[in-house]
Amino acid sequence: MxxxxxxxxxxxxxxxxxxxxxxxxxxxxxxxxxxxxxxxxxxxxxxxxxxxxxxxxxxxxxxxxxxxxxxxxxxxxxxxxxxxxxxxxxxxxxxxxxxxxxxxxxxxxxxxxxxxxxxxxxxxxxGTAGALIAYALGGPTTAIVASGLLGSAGAAEVVEPTTETMTYIQSNPVEPVNLSGEIVVGAGIPAEIVTYETPQDGLRYLNINGQYVAIDAETNAIVRIAG
Missing domain, CATH: 2.30.30.40 (SH3 Domains)
Structure with missing residues (x-):
């Protein structure tokens, strides 16, 4: 950035x-x-x-x-x-x-x-550790989580976080990682960034710039923003 x-x-x-x-x-x-x-x-x-x-x-x-x-x-x-x-x-x-x-x-x-x-x-x-990857257009379709970005064609199946998962994420704080770019559903997390386990299969989480997000474990893309 x-x-x-x-x-x-x-x-x-x-x-x-x-x-x-x-x-x-x-x-x-x-x-x-x-x-x-x-x-x-x-x-x-x-x-x-x-x-x-x-x-x-x-x-x-x-x-x-x-x-x-x-x-x-x-x-x-x-x-x-x-x-x-x-x-x-x-x-x-x-x-x-x-x-x-x-x-x-x-x-x-x-x-x-x-x-x-x-x-x-x-x-x-x-002092960012990297940049969020924008998949709105032109990015790998296999990494697009929010099907609305390009329509249903080529979009990955979304793992929908449960209420319990989002509560777990917000109740288990981790150190923030500073990434440049806008935090939106569908943005990709750089592969080198360490994410954290949740009780729900297929989902991990991260604190990005003080904002907690649920991440698809397969695509490494944001599926839900807490708050």
Whole structure:
């Protein structure tokens, strides 16, 4: 994940075009229920959600197209680009893989209201052990757990966590692992990350950035987010 340099002056969030704007706002579809955050990073507060299959307006994306400034149902914020899909010619692709075809402008982000807590969380995020693997589109279909991401074709059978399993996960704390990217159902956990057993066959669990998740033991993908 790109670490964003931020300054601590003034009292407003500033957005500025960092490259010549080559297009106006574009529309993109959420491949899964996707957080809208107050800033471009998983450590920022969630201010809304774009439901899977719903369309949002993309005002621009950071250089590298990892996070995009979005507007959905009256809420403005930032969403993780690997789960935003757009029409690229005759194909559908995620914004981060086909930015040149959809011609989305590049913007910069300066958070001028950053708190000490924000800086602390960002510092933790900077020491990540790896990145969540986005399977919204273009990833191995055998690793897709949330069938809604690509429809039923090629989707793996989901092991549904029981209430008892989720209670067990939340009642048995483990040390957090810091991973970059958005925590969503269907995201893949890097193979080198150690996960933990649950009483339910076929499921393991992990604490990612302070958030507990149930993981399919076969595909290593998130099937449920606690809370």
């Amino acid at each position: 790109t670490i964003i340099k931020r300054t601590l002056a003034g009292s407003a969030i500033a957005l500025a075009v960092a490259a010549p704007a080559i297009a106006q706002a574009a529309d993109a579809t959420a491949a899964t229920d996707l957080n809208v955050r107050s800033g471009p990073g998983a450590w920022y507060e969630s201010v809304g959600v774009i439901p899977a299959g719903e369309m949002a307006t993309i005002e621009g994306c950071l250089d590298g197209y990892e996070w995009c400034q979005v507007s959905y149902d009256g809420t403005d914020g930032w969403s993780y680009a690997p789960y935003l899909t757009v029409q690229a010619g005759d194909n559908v692709a995620t914004i981060d893989t086909q930015p040149e075809q959809v011609e989305i402008k590049t913007v910069t982000y300066v958070n001028q209201e950053e708190t000490d807590e924000d800086k602390g969380v960002a510092a933790i995020a900077g």
